[in-house]
Amino acid sequence: MSQIIIYTIITLVAIGATAAIILYFVAQKFKVYEDPRIDEVEEALPAANCGGCGFPGCRNFAETLVKSESWDDLFCPVGGNETMSNVAGILGREAIEQAPTVAVVRCNGTPEFRPRVTQYDGAPTCAIAHSLYSGEGGCPFGCLGLADCVVVCDFDAIHMDPDTDLPVVIDDKCTACGACVEACPRDIIELRKKNKKDRKIFVSCINEEKGAVAKKNCSVACIGCSKCFKVCKYDAITMENNKAFIDSEKCVLCRKCVLECPTSAILELNFPPPRKKEPVEASETETN
Amino acid sequence: MSLKTFSRGGVHPPEHKLSAGSKIIELPPPEVAVIPVSQHLGAPAKVLVNRGDQVKVGQLIAESSGFVSTNIHSSVSGKVLKVDQFMDSSGYRKMAVQIQVEGDQWIETIDRSDDLVRNSVLPAEDIRKKILEAGIVGLGGATFPSHVKLMVPQGKTAECLIINGVECEPYLTADHALMMERTEELFSGIQLLMKGLGVEKAIVGIENNKPDAIERMKDITKGSNVSVQGLKVKYPQGGEKQLVKAILKREVPSGGLPIDVGVVVFNVGTAHAVYEAVMKNRPLIDRVVTVTGKGLEKPSNFLVRVGTPVSSLIEKTGGLPEQTAKVINGGPMMGKALSTLDVPVVKGSSGILLVDENEARRKEVKPCIRCTKCVTVCPMGLEPYLLMTLSEKSLFERMEPEKVMDCIECGSCSYTCPCSRPLLDYIRLGKAEVGKIMRARKAV
């Protein structure tokens, strides 16, 4: 009996030892040198693997950060400046600061402002609806409301509001990885500079049609009247293709343009309520 | 007579040829016509008229802007109201010419008599030139410019002309009516096409559900080198590749055209338009449109001017039935659902189908049970279930080796799916994305 046990133990130990020796030599032979800093950098990255930096995952980004000479195009939008300075610290380099940004949905075509004139009955994705037709609201530039941006978000930072049929970005969760910007077939979502207290002023419309046509579909469309352009003292507003655009870098959040817009296409978000309530008058002036 | 058909896949949707046997009714011009400058595959035509110009019927209002492009002629006479963006069938806005109709004045060169002109003495080159000038496109629905098809590329030879009288789409009867009523003209058009192409043989393919048309065409082509081939009813036999396979047993190679196997395919409507253009100098300004639907009192075929708003077309055929929930431009298998009736009839409109509320909606989508029906019916030998899964997961690179670009978008897979899965929706998305990948690769 004891003999059996002894033999068993000896055999097992012998097998183990042989395997260990073989493994040791194999590991030596096929050893791949890898910069240990890559692991450290990867450690410092957020490990979201979201692709916001333009690389397939955090590991690839870390490799590039270690190897690349210039960091001009390299930035982790999720971790932001803090992560980038940590990484810079590990590698003993200078971090390039970037202003934090946040995703903004530039369409305000709720069913109230933009009545639904058809019913879409195809596969429920924006990409398919977009290639088929102009959408339930009839606006060829407006949000289709089928939530491709919500599906693609890794951070639960965007959801559909059932009342407005539009996606809503939760600023605190948004990492500006840009996945929703990519996913939107109509390029409605834009990454804009993050302001204090998440305040925002932006033209919530990207319709390039002529004013009257745009207005017909949607009462809050930008009609390209240039009133905001004229009132802005900071050159933050540009007019192109029949629509206004506010440059978030130049905008000082003075809110002059908001009051000026005849169709309420310019939205102000997260501002304290105005002391003297002035109802914004819609459809006063139409440009035909 | 032995009936032929293509070998792989196919479905048998209910035919519903409600308007079969109805005479072609010619409609007067509308009050206001909107003529898009892009009614064909390829580059949009270049507008030649301005606001306020007077135009006549048949006058060139937009000219071809490249090799794959065509001329656009005014289908009405009157004053140009606007040259602007107008809604097309997809709800997007495209360039078009809007004309206020005044009277019905035609340009002088057009022969408007009903006399049959036979025996053209024109050389092949002139025939091709006239087809190019008349702005003829494939009237089966794909609207590919006809003059391009007539230019056989170097190194390839055309042996046989196939005339597509299949009309495999349910409901539609426009081609059927044309074959019954314009048989002589059609025959002449076929001969012109043969001459223009330089082939000695032409075969007219007609599905067996139109025995009268087969009979009629046989009678008239007797003794000529045009023959008529009866075909078993099966969708999508009207697809070029399926038709070539059915009639000649030749398979157009993947990514190729019928000319790669020595064949050129034209629709009967196109052949008729060729006759009008070459013998009567009449450009493509009108076409036969089937207006049909179960809710309509009298579904019929109409000869409609291009540019007539669909709303006014339906108005003249008895008005929109109350229960209509979907309006389809074309047939139920490949037609396009309209978002508004405010769009014009164009060269490619083969029918307007009004669908009732109870048939307009898709059924609830259920998970795939892998019943293999989509694979069985795919006429191109693809695996729609797999393509849809890949497309849903955005794995577009893997769709290319699965031959997604061969898909002819016939809709047999979506039609046959017992789980009502939107197979073709996703495959189409995949095709668009794979197309982008391929173009990007070519550009590098």
Added chain:
Amino acid sequence: MNKFIVSPSPHAYTDESVPKLMYGVIISLLPALAVSVYFFGIGMIIVSSVSVASCILFEYLIQRYMMKVKPTHLDGSALLTGLLLAFCLPANIPFWIVMIGALAAVGIGKMTFGGLGNNIFNPALVGRVFLFISFPVAMTAWPEPGQWMHYTDAVTGATPLGLMKEGLANRTVGEIMPEVPSFLHLLVGKSMGSAGEVSALALLLGMFYMMYRKIISWHIPLTILATVAIFTGILWLANPDRFADPLFHLLTGGLMLGAIYMATDYVTSPMTSKGMIIYGVGIGIVTVLIRVFGAYPEGVQFAILIFNGFTPLINKFVKPKRFGKEVKHG
């Protein structure tokens, strides 16, 4: 103006649906069910109703309370699983074992993978094999046909395949054959075996009905049957004393039920006709190998489960013949 519905083409749809397909299969099973009730009486009625009811119940409970999705227990697939499970159990098996089998079939075989369409293995077969391993005695006591009013107390015996396996240990085929029911009895189902698999004729009738309705194609059942016939035929010709003839193999055991109903399960069989033929040939060969050379008298269920596992691989490598690859001039 009406709000038009807009959707991509096509705008026409077939009348076919999952429930219709499932109930089509169930209709095709009715002759076999009738034969089974005729021979096994009350036992079959109890076993099949318990099996069907518990499959539907378990599907409902699991979907409603564990997966928290909209239950699909009435789409016919649970009913079909229940019926097929009952068909491959002995008609005298206690009802609580049937319930355990139903739980294994629906719970392990189907729902763990995510429900209908996602399972790798045929649920009814998973249930059967689960019971076969857990309750070998109850699962191999086959009631003799014709005991109408007896359920668990029915007189039991061995199946023809069991007799053959036992007998071949010390006797030749010729000596065993007289103990086996005649081919006519095997054809109509007057023999011992699982409740629903005894009557080859009724099952074949069901197969023709399903082919007529285009629910299944000929590829899988016919290749399995043909492979078994050819393989056993070769063995039989080589040594008729050691190996039983092909007709015996075709008519006995669960081969017909397996080939016609289990192997053709949509979810777990290959997608292309070429793949189906490979799958069918494989099942046929493995079945014969187990029957003739293996430890068990019957091997269809194992063969099908093994090739269920191969199905994803077959789907990956066996593609349909694409249109337009080769150009023929003629």
